[in-house]
Every structure is written in structure tokens, then in C-alpha cells.
Amino acid sequence: MTTPVVRSAAPTAVPDGPAHAVPAAARVSIALTGALLAGVLTSFGQAVPGLSSLANAAGPWFVVAGALCLLAGVRAGRAALPLAMVLGVVLLELMHVGYWATSNLRGFPDVLSITNPWVLLGVPAGLLAGAVAVSVRARDTRWRGPALGVTAAVLVGEGVRALLQVAATTGTVTWVVEILAGVAVLLVAVLTARTAGRRVLALGTGVVGSVGVLAVYLALGG
Incomplete structure (x- = not known):
């Protein structure tokens, strides 16, 4: 007697992209x-x-x-x-x-x-x-550093403004933590930049942006 040949199943097509991608x-x-x-x-x-x-x-x-x-x-x-x-x-x-x-x-x-x-x-x-x-x-990672610098500027600028204007009634802990969080984001932006020029751009965006955010708050009178 001859041994029956078992045919393998036809290969299943693999869908492109994640199988459970969210629309x-x-x-x-x-x-x-x-x-x-x-x-x-x-x-x-x-x-x-x-x-x-x-x-x-x-x-x-x-x-x-x-x-x-x-x-x-x-x-x-x-x-x-x-x-x-x-x-x-x-x-x-x-x-x-x-x-x-x-x-x-x-x-x-x-x-x-x-x-x-x-x-x-x-x-x-x-x-x-x-x-x-x-x-x-x-x-394109060229703008990633400045983008993180902008985020850092919002946190640092507001934190400094709060220490100057409202810390007497709210305490300082929240604002110090916000400033530290902003500094941490800025450090990530600088340290992950691939070139010296991009590091300078990220740092400059964070520093100048922080001053700008603080100026806007002060102009609005808190």
C-alpha cells in the first residue's frame, strides 16, 4: 500500500500593518x-x-x-x-x-x-x-529638540511666574516640581539631539521660550 500524501495547508496571507490597528x-x-x-x-x-x-x-x-x-x-x-x-x-x-x-x-x-x-x-x-x-x-528629528524645548518652556515659565506671584497663597511645592519637570524635558531635548547645532537650538528654544511664557503671564497680570 502506498502512504497517502498529506498536503500542507495553503499559506495564509499576512495582512499589512498591525492586525488590531485602531481606526x-x-x-x-x-x-x-x-x-x-x-x-x-x-x-x-x-x-x-x-x-x-x-x-x-x-x-x-x-x-x-x-x-x-x-x-x-x-x-x-x-x-x-x-x-x-x-x-x-x-x-x-x-x-x-x-x-x-x-x-x-x-x-x-x-x-x-x-x-x-x-x-x-x-x-x-x-x-x-x-x-x-x-x-x-x-x-525628521531636526525639530524634535525645539518641540521638546517649547514644552519645557511652558512648564518652566509658568512655574517661575507662580513662584513670583502666587506662591504666598498656594505654596511652592507644585511650582518647583513643575519647573523641575520642565528642566528634565529640556535635558532630554538637549541630550537626545544628534548634533551640536541641534543641541544649541533645543536649549535656546527652552530658555528663550521660558522667558517668553513668563513675560506673557506678567503682561496678563497673573
């Missing part, structure tokens, strides 16, 4: 929902001892907006950059909406107005957050 629409939806949630948590955080100062800080919101842009899957490119910048603005303004709605529901009247300085600042800050996210993710 772009889902990523954007998650980012938008995360922005609203950040605003909600900010309202509650202001009533928690030890977190109230952090909840009143703008720097963490900038970082969250940038992180949510990354979560949404922003990409480099001429068309992608303006879309990411617009997304950054939308995310920051949704944080305002979440904060406003939650605060009012909790019995703490809050007004959401287009003339609100924080709402107005959400536009340039959001544009910058989107641009930072694109630069961090881009394959």
Missing part, C-alpha cells in the same frame, strides 16, 4: 473624549488638598493636549500639520467645556465666554501643542 476616527474620538475628561477631572482636582495648585496650572493642560494629539495619531506633512494644530485648539477648548460644565454642576458658578483670557489663550496654545506633537512624531 483613525476611533483615535480622534478617544482624544476628544479624553480632553473633556481632563476638564472634568480638573474641576474635581481643585477641591483635593495637594492637587488644587496643580489643577489650577495651565502647563499640565498643554502637556495633555500634546499627548492627546499624539494619541489621535497626528503625522508629519504639509497637510497634516495644520490639521494637528486645529486639533490642538479643539482639545484645549474641550477641556474648558468639560471644566465649565462640571464646575457648574458641582455648584461652583463658572462662565465660559469667548472673552475669557484662558479661552483666548487656548487658541495659540492649542496651535503650538499640535505643532509640537507633529514635530515629536516626525521621522
